[in-house]
Amino acid sequence: MAKQKKERKFIAMDFGSHSTRIYIEGLGIVFDEATVMALNTKNRKILAIGNEAAKLVGKTNNSTRLEYPLKNGVIANIEVLKEFIGAALGQYQDDLVGSIMLIACPLSVTTLERKALVDLVKNLGAYYVQTEDDVKMAALGAGYDIFEPTGILSLDIGAGKATAGAISADGVISYKWTKVAGNALDEEIVKYIRARYNMEVGVVTGEKVKINIGTLIKTKNPLKIKVFGREVVSGMPKEIVLTDSEISKLVQVCFGNLTVLITSVLEDTPNELAGDIIRNGIIVTGAMSGIQGVKDFFEDFFEIPVKVAKNASTAVIDGAVLYKKKMLQLMEEKIENKENLYN
Ligand SMILES: Nc1ncnc2c1ncn2[C@@H]1O[C@H](COP(=O)(O)OP(=O)(O)OP(=O)(O)O)[C@@H](O)[C@H]1O
Ligand SMILES: [Mg+2]
Missing domain, CATH: 3.90.640.10 (ATPase, substrate binding domain, subdomain 4)
Known part of the structure; x- marks a missing residue:
């Protein structure tokens, strides 16, 4: 009997300084846990990852060490991140083989690092892999049509970083990020x-x-x-x-820094697009937007509309899931043009 062709699963991943989220088509969000690993100091064997590992914060001993793949919004150690992702995806090997995968990356992640991540999941069995900027995925996940040629400012306030990006026509036109988050x-x-x-x-x-x-x-x-x-x-x-x-003074200073960040992005944004942003406003995502008064704070400062996403902490992964259709189009185009799928 002929073997039935396995359907390609769509997988999305958002690795944050605080939490990593993994979505698998048909299963939903299968992993939403702390981005940390507990290792045996002698043989580097992974003892726990995610929330299990986070329970050991402040409780490690001579034989256990915690490793954080991301620090202050940047990849602290790509090898550690690869180990972490490999372990988190490990139990979904069947879904991973032949899958189509989108990895949402902070803007600080370099082209070389993105390539290392693509190679990693490709080696784990993925068929087509693409990276996208997390601040763009956040706006899409929060309900904004990022494909329209009109601008919006996406502000994602996470644990290790806050990113402000002017988004239009599926691109990040200008951006700035800060470790003050x-x-x-x-x-x-x-x-x-x-x-x-x-x-x-x-x-x-x-x-x-x-x-x-x-x-x-x-x-x-x-x-x-x-x-x-x-x-x-x-x-x-x-x-x-x-x-x-x-x-409150400390909270004010932290958010005051974000007004400087946004101002700087607006200054770098072409006039037409800046005009769109004044009309369309700012969309705020990231779990730190759970601080009370975020909407009024930015509206009072910039006098433009501000919306805090209802799904603030999952907006990036939600957006990555919504990006599937666009990704499939890109993949088909590459196949038609006989381009390398991994470039
Ligand atoms: N209700 C809340 N109010 C304020 N802050 C919160 C709330 N819930 C979580 N946070 C904070 O939000 C941060 C985590 O945000 P998020 O999950 O968006 O970050 P991340 O995606 O893991 O990290 P990053 O994008 O910076 O790499 C942590 O600093 C956490 O303490
Ligand atoms: Mg994040």
């Missing part, structure tokens, strides 16, 4: 607690404070959070209560 704010909160309360806490606590009481608006009733740590000098356990007004 979620992780940087966590670190500022840690520094504040140390300086103000002589108390040592880790970045996990800094993140908790940011998510629970970080806001850009003046709240009627103060938001509060209990924080545990250690007295800097004595090392004794200590507990304090923080309020939103204490850390």
